[in-house]
Amino acid sequence: MSGRLRRLADELRALEAQLRQGGGPDKIEKQHKQGKLTARERVEQLADPGTPFLEIGLLIAHDRYDGQAPGAGVITGIAIVDGREVVVVANDATVKAGSWWPETITKILRAQEVAMRCRIPIIYLVDSAGVNLPYQGGVFPGQYGAARIFYYNSIMRRYLRIPQLAAVMGQCVAGGAYLPALSDVILMVKGTSFMGLGGPNLVKGATGQSIDGETLGGALTHTEVSGVAHYALDDDASCLVKLRELVARLPRPNTPPQAAWRPPAEPPSTLYDLLPADHRMQYDMHALLRAVLDEGKLDEFQGNLAKEMICGDARIEGIPVGIIANQRGLIKGRPGEKPRFGGIIYAESAEKVAYFIERCDKQGIPIIFVQDVSGFMVGPEAEHEGIIRAGAHFVEAMACARVPKIVLTVNHASGAGYYAMAGQGFDPDFILSWPTGRMAVMEGEAAVQAVHGPALDAAKKAGTPPSPEVLEAAASMRADYETQLDARYAAARGFVDTIVYPEDTRSMLALALRSALQNPGPHLGAFVLPPMPTFGAQ
Numbered sequence: 001m002s003g004r005l006r007r008l009a010d011e012l013r014a015l016e017a018q019l020r021q022g023g024g025p026d027k028i029e030k031q032h033k034q035g036k037l038t039a040r041e042r043v044e045q046l047a048d049p050g051t052p053f054l055e056i057g058l059l060i061a062h063d064r065y066d067g068q069a070p071g072a073g074v075i076t077g078i079a080i081v082d083g084r085e086v087v088v089v090a091n092d093a094t095v096k097a098g099s100w101w102p103e104t105i106t107k108i109l110r111a112q113e114v115a116m117r118c119r120i121p122i123i124y125l126v127d128s129a130g131v132n133l134p135y136q137g138g139v140f141p142g143q144y145g146a147a148r149i150f151y152y153n154s155i156m157r158r159y160l161r162i163p164q165l166a167a168v169m170g171q172c173v174a175g176g177a178y179l180p181a182l183s184d185v186i187l188m189v190k191g192t193s194f195m196g197l198g199g200p201n202l203v204k205g206a207t208g209q210s211i212d213g214e215t216l217g218g219a220l221t222h223t224e225v226s227g228v229a230h231y232a233l234d235d236d237a238s239c240l241v242k243l244r245e246l247v248a249r250l251p252r253p254n255t256p257p258q259a260a261w262r263p264p265a266e267p268p269s270t271l272y273d274l275l276p277a278d279h280r281m282q283y284d285m286h287a288l289l290r291a292v293l294d295e296g297k298l299d300e301f302q303g304n305l306a307k308e309m310i311c312g313d314a315r316i317e318g319i320p321v322g323i324i325a326n327q328r329g330l331i332k333g334r335p336g337e338k339p340r341f342g343g344i345i346y347a348e349s350a351e352k353v354a355y356f357i358e359r360c361d362k363q364g365i366p367i368i369f370v371q372d373v374s375g376f377m378v379g380p381e382a383e384h385e386g387i388i389r390a391g392a393h394f395v396e397a398m399a400c401a402r403v404p405k406i407v408l409t410v411n412h413a414s415g416a417g418y419y420a421m422a423g424q425g426f427d428p429d430f431i432l433s434w435p436t437g438r439m440a441v442m443e444g445e446a447a448v449q450a451v452h453g454p455a456l457d458a459a460k461k462a463g464t465p466p467s468p469e470v471l472e473a474a475a476s477m478r479a480d481y482e483t484q485l486d487a488r489y490a491a492a493r494g495f496v497d498t499i500v501y502p503e504d505t506r507s508m509l510a511l512a513l514r515s516a517l518q519n520p521g522p523h524l525g526a527f528v529l530p531p532m533p534t535f536g537a538q
Contacts, residue, residue: 004279005272008435009501012488019058019070023094031094036170036192037236039075039092042125045240046088051080052507054430054515056110056498059491061103070095072103073128076111077498078515081123082248085515087115090125093170098128100176102138105146106494112152116527117429119519121163121250122156123243126180127170146175152527153182159529163250167239168193168219168229185246186229188219189239195222195229253518261318264506265296271502275436279411280443282329282342285310285372288410289323292316292506298323301356306349307331308342311356313365317510319517322360324353324421325370328411343374345417347382350390353420354397361397364521366404366513369422375415375442394420402522404429406512408505409437409487409496424495427525430512432505433496437487444481448474 020040022028031038037045047053055077061069073095079088089111091098115122131139131146139146156162166180167187172195180186180195188195196217203209203216215221222229233239271291274283290296293314300312310325328342340346345353360367376382376391398405398420405428407421418439422428433439442450449456452474459466466474483489490496500508522528 004277005275005434005436005502008487009272012435012499012501015062015488016058019062022070022092023096027094034192035235036093036127038094039090039098039125039127042169042236042240043075043077043079043088043090045237046123046125046243047079047081048083052504052511054078054498054508054511056114057107057491057494058498059488060107060494061101061492063489063492064103065101068096069101069103072101072107073098073132074104074107076107078114078120078511080511082244084247084250084252085118085120085511085518086247087111087118087120087122088125089122091128091170093127093129096129096132098170099130099132100128100139100146101132101135103494104132105139105144105149108149109144109152110494110497112149112156113526114430114515115162116152116156116160117427117519117523118515119160119162119253120515121165121247123247124164124166124179124183126166126168126172126176128173128176129171130174130176150175150178150182153179155527155529157182157184159532160527165243165246167243168195169236169239170194171199173197173199181228185231186222187231187233187239187242188222188229189233189236190219192236193219259315259318261294261315263295264291264293266291268292268503268505271505275411279436279438284329285325285327285370288370289314289325291502292509293323294318301359302352306346306352308340308344308346309349309353311353316368316506316513319510319513320365321513322356322365322367323370324356324367326372326417326421328372341374341377343372343412343417345373345376345391345394345420347377347385347387347390350376350387350394350420354390354393357394357397357401361401361403364403366406366516367401367422368509369405369407369428371407371409371413371418371421371437372411373414373417373421374412375417376420391416391420398422399426400524402524404513404516404519404521404523406509406516407431408500408509409433409439411436411438412443413437413439414442429516429523431496432498432500432508432512433487433490434502434505435487435499437490437496437499438485439487439490439495440481440485444478444485447481448477451477 061072073092075090164183165185166183177195194213194217219232223232298312298314308327308331312323314323326343331340405422407428455470491499
């Protein structure tokens with residue numbers, strides 16, 4: 001029995017509770033006094049009651065800016081509105097007036113990419129003072145600066161035809177005004193919302209004209225004078241009701257009917273005691289799957305071949321999926337063969353998985369990668385078996401699969417094995433991690449051995465203690481790796497979309513699957529444009 005997962009989960013819950021307070025009770029009270037709901041209250045009222053919310057990037061930037069940028073000042077994720085999945089982007093005005101930090105851009109772009117990849121509507125709840133000027137160098141310029149938000153706006157509107165609904169529920173100034181302007185519908189709230197390329201102070205300085213915000217760019221001005229906005233609502237609550245009505249009018253996607261489903265064979269609570277106290281020790285991945293899959297059933301593919309890699313067909317909340325997972329522990333080989341190390345990918349297992357991926361791709365079955373991988377096997381036997389060629393086959397099959405790919409990291413995600421198991425660079429649709437996820441090129445002790453091993457070995461052979469400098473450098477490297485291997489570190493940098501708790505794993509995977517399956521594909525890259533006529537075609 002292990003307390004590791006429980007301890008890390010409890011620490012994460014405390015951190016998340018703090019981050020969900022945004023700018024804190026004082027700023028929340030200030031927003032209420034202005035007659036406005038907070039960003040989280042808006043998301044909650046927009047969504048169907050009691051439905052799950054797959055929040056993306058809650059931990060982004062939590063360990064930067066002296067803690068002054070919780071959530072990078074924006075809430076992003078997938079909510080259920082009128083029974084359908086939608087992406088929500090909500091500026092949190094309790095955090096520096098909802099201004100854009102560099103990581104705010106990262107979160108909004110990721111949310112837009114989810115909408116484009118899944119072909120689901122996106123709703124912007126705008127309440128932002130614009131660029132956080134002291135950090136403009138990380139916001140304004142660059143290929144993935146704020147301009148890319150408007151590029152994605154335009155691509156969705158013109159070519160992908162993804163519904164974009166924008167509700168201006170507070171400030172919306174300067175270049176940020178193009179985000180709603182490039183949406184399909186704009187809603188504003190009387191008395192509390194403002195939209196303009198420049199506010200009253202900027203207008204005064206630039207032109208010498210004195211004008212109040214409501215007259216310059218309020219809800220009535222933009223719905224009755226400029227015609228920029230389309231609906232003026234009395235308050236936040238009525239604005240959110242109108243948004244729900246607009247979502248209800250949208251055409252429904254042609255998603256395949258889902259079969260009736262039954263709960264897993266084991267309760268999710270058993271997952272807390274599954275992982276060992278030491279992350280290097282073994283456990284049974286089949287036991288984990290029994291607590292996640294419908295009825296715990298996995299129809300294993302080549303179950304008696306290359307057992308260090310588990311492949312099979314299953315269902316999650318009735319949705320057919322292909323499962324690819326790493327088995328840990330010592331794997332007994334065929335008669336006369338050496339046992340294999342679980343969590344390591346061998347040439348035979350790479351070929352097995354590549355074939356399974358290609359089969360899922362041909363049959364249109366989404367794939368879930370359950371990561372606990374330490375890398376590919378090394379050594380003369382592995383090289384002579386063609387591990388490089390087999391690994392390349394694995395990676396190519398995964399990279400080119402056109403079906404949805406969802407990653408769940410439960411323990412290790414190391415080396416090239418992390419890449420092959422649909423690492424972030426290969427644009428999986430979603431990346432989820434347990435609190436125990438450990439993401440790095442290798443474990444800390446292996447890194448110490450790779451860098452400082454020669455000096456440590458030389459001292460041992462000489463019968464003398466290593467120099468203080470070597471010991472200090474090795475200790476520092478271990479500490480750095482332990483920090484960087486923490487799932488919270490990965491989540492703070494957007495290497496995973498969210499950290500999920502074991503008991504929520506099924507519902508979050510199902511929500512991700514239902515979202516992704518609304519796009520028949522191909523699921524390649526941030527987005528795929530539909531075929532268009534060539535230049536000059538009639």
